[in-house]
Amino acid sequence: MEATSNKQNIISLIQLRPNDEEIIVDGSSDLFTIIRTLAPLQLVVGSTYYDIPSNKLLFIGPGIRIKLVKPTAEAGYRITFPDSFFDRSNKDAEMLYSRLFFDYEAEIQIVDAVRPPEEVRHVLHFRAPMFAEKSVPLYHAALKNHIESLLLEGLLGLPDVVDEVQGAMLSDRNLVNSFIVMLHRNYKQESTVNFYADALHVTARKLSKACQEVFDRTAKQIILETVARRAINYIENSTLSISQIAFEMGFSDESNFRRFIKKHTGKTALNFRTN
Known part of the structure; x- marks a missing residue:
């Protein structure tokens, strides 16, 4: 499942399924990625290999290349978007330009997902297609709302900073x-x-x-x-x-x-x- 903005050509919601080809985010300087795992997932972020458990949220900021190793199960989904798609207010900017995507020590943030898998599947298989069939603007509005909910979920699970790095x-x-x-x-x-x-x-x-x-x-x-x-x-x-x-x-x-x-x-x- 994929929806793409005519203006940006990089706003997408893609389900990660068995036998998918490798999905690559090429490191565009303004591209943000959120991945929600429904099964264990292997991917390469930058030059580092990650073995991600199920029911995790991954937040990967701009300028970082992502390569997905072919999943063997219904792995989950990813949302990719530029800052101009989501960032429309000071509140948006505060969430988007936070430690979720810009950490001092890590290229990727991994937090526990709060929503149960059944709710995620409902969004993927029912809600998203319904909005997409209605109209592209309505779909984008729904997608922006979903991104905000994922950011809030990520901020909730983000560990506190203990020591400030100079x-x-x-x-x-x-x-x-x-x-x-x-x-x-x-x-x-x-x-x-x-x-x-x-x-x-x-x-x-x-x-x-x-x-x-x-x-x-x-x-x-x-x-x-x-x-x-x-x-x-x-x-x-x-x-x-x-x-x-x-x-x-x-x-x-x-x-x-x-x-x-x-x-x-x-x-x-x-x-x-x-x-």
Whole structure:
């Protein structure tokens, strides 16, 4: 079972069944993956092999390659989506850019699933097809609601952090992940590389070098792209006026906001609203 957004071409809900071919998530920089196991499952995340028991929830963040070893039973399902599909409010951002997908020490979070397998099968075999047959927008609304429930389930099962890890001890990937988490919490108030570098106890040069290694973009480019992407989300998915969105995004006035959108997207703010 798979549904795909015409706009993104990467929003999907896929059931993992016997004799499936290997499913690969190629490590797109804005791709999030949630896997719910109904039977033991083997997969490779990055370069690490995992043997996952049944009734687990897996959360795998952007920029990480996932390779599924051919399942031998009804293994479960995976949901893959870009941040622009789910991230439409500050509450969404807080859940999405959390330790579920951006951990200091792990590429993958594995937590116990709360919902019984029977309820999961009902969603897969009955609810999802019903929404999909009705309309694509209704299906996407239902899928977004389901993603939110999985994120809440994951946050409930996430172990508490005991010791805080300092930036100088992090690998490039974990340093960048920490930067991205911090960025999505502070982008409205802080847009300088120095702010995030200081908070992570590294130099601005080291932070930018790490970003270049992981995402082939500088820290400043990631900041600007993040602000632009969040601004476009507001324009496309809210009823706020452009002036209100500019204020919400932390811009000093509407004209500065409009110039920013034009410079970084090549389109006007109203282009995104009308499209």
